[in-house]
Amino acid sequence: MRSIRRRLTRELLGVSLVLVAGSWGAFFLAARAELIEQFDATLRARALTLTTLTVREGGHLRLEAADRLGREFSMARPRDFFEIWASDGLAALRSDSLGGADLVPPRGSGSRRVVWNLELSNGRPGRALAVNFQPRPEKDQGGSATGAEVRLAVASTREGLDEALAELEGIAAIGGILLLLAIFWGVPRILRRGLRPLDSMAERVSLIGADSLAARLPVDELPAELRPIADRLNDLLVRLENSFERERRFSADLAHELRTPIAELRSLAECALKWPESREASTDRDVLASARHMETLVTRLLALARGEQEQLQVQPVEFALGDAVVDAWAPFAERAGERRLKVAFDLPAVEVSADPFLLRSILHNLFDNAVDYTPPGGEIRVALDAGGGARLRISNTVAALDADDIPRFFDRFWRKEAARSGQQHFGLGLPLARTFARAMGWSLSADLAPLPRFLVFTLENSR
């Protein structure tokens, strides 16, 4: 499994190792070069002193202030050495510290100035610098300024330098190891701390189950990168919770709707068996009514299930929608009259392509609700609008209905009365009508128009 933490750890470790090794190495090399440069600078200073103090006296070379130089290059302290060769290559002057031996001249000594490492006469390692110069003539003798060039070599034991270099290497190695340890210790920790919000979010999300859908991710506590994810997840949870709640309500409602008629049948039968003399003609009518109630319920549930599984056979036919509306209204005209409902039709001629059976079922459900739920003396309006397709609006005055009820209209078994008082309505008509409309490629929506309060159902064919 790919892991962000592992990948980041690997890459961060790699990058920091390269950076640290590079900069630490560069620092070490610079320090080392600086140490050697200082050593060489001392050699150069000595060489300069010697060149200024060397004078040509006749055919010989001589050192001025020989006492001081004698102490510096004495045999007693054989750390610093020099030797001057005349132009013919023969040693003209050499320090006491050399004890009569020669300094090993540099290879390729043609160049003007050269620095090299060498083994000193006493067998110790050393570093030497060689320069060519023209010794100054003795003032008193007023000799010519120009003369043959001589070669001077100055050397020192490099034990001190080597010690300093070894110390530097030691410091560099120990420092490098400590840095590496710090990196290996620090990087995973920093990552862990940085990724902690991700971990805690993962943990919270993993705890969410079907029974804890009310849980929400705390968006405010999360870093900006995770907020969009948490926002979307929270949205999803709200929707999931709603649909779980709807399903839960549906199964509770279904249990109620199916169990009540079974309870009626069972208690009717048990009562009749227990007290045969209590059996009246109404008992059989009740049994029949319960059975028919269940039959209708089961038929509608099956139609709904088939519709939702898109198993409905839709056979579209071209026909005039206005005529279909008038036909569908016919069975309700009498009931509407009994309830003193005012009914107004506005039906221009519109041809539609639809399944006549499904359309009639939809209209039947809508008219059934309109006639039963419009308060006595209320008004029903049916208007057809041909613009861009077909739009049928069935509206009726309503008494007690809130805007909050509208989204629940199409929930299965929903009725304004959470009570199932009216045994005529199952709360399945509207979901069924919407399912049928969708099967035909139509849409059915509900809306509550403000003053005068009208409930408006819009059946629309957008094509």
Add this chain to the structure above:
Amino acid sequence: MRILVVEDSPRLQRTLGTALRRSGYAVDLAGDGVEGLWLAESHDYDVIVLDVMLPQRDGLSVLAELRRLRKNTHVLLLTARDTVADRVQGLRAGADDYVVKPFALDELLARVEALCRRAYGTKQPRLTVADLEVDPQARRVQRAGRAIELTAREYLLLEYLARRRGHVVSRTEIEEHIYDGQVDPMSNVVDSAVCGLRKKLGPAPLIHTRRGLGYVLEEAPAPAPP
């Protein structure tokens, strides 16, 4: 024993009414929560059989309101909701029993009877006062080993008095518990029923009149020492 049935299905309401009346209870019926609550508040029922899904006001809120009003009537919830959560919610709301639809009629009657028994603080199925023995399950009455035939109403009266043996029971209480809503409160049905019952119970009087208070069923007090 007087029972209130609050149930929105008219068919189930009718059947339950018939079954409970046949079992010797006085029964009142209500079809929605508001009517049910009004009846439950205004009468002293022994048991209320309450549907949960009701029009206008659901059963649980009726129950909660009753408990808020400090009504301790035993309530049996009758509902199609059968999940553990629903049962727990119902019982926590103050219900004494919970029956899921569809139910066996005999079981419902037995549970109603058990709640009636509990209403008078006894778990003994048989009620005995001196040599009188009342068996509410079989609805049989014996005195000194001899069976006594009673009408349904007389039996109810005797059972009620026996359940409250030793206590003075007022005429109003008897009316409340034995007769359902159809009795004229000014009539002397209670007095005549008590009179008929005394005759059937035989010579040694068990039902005593407390003048101005009501009746009490108990063993005849020992004759005062001379």
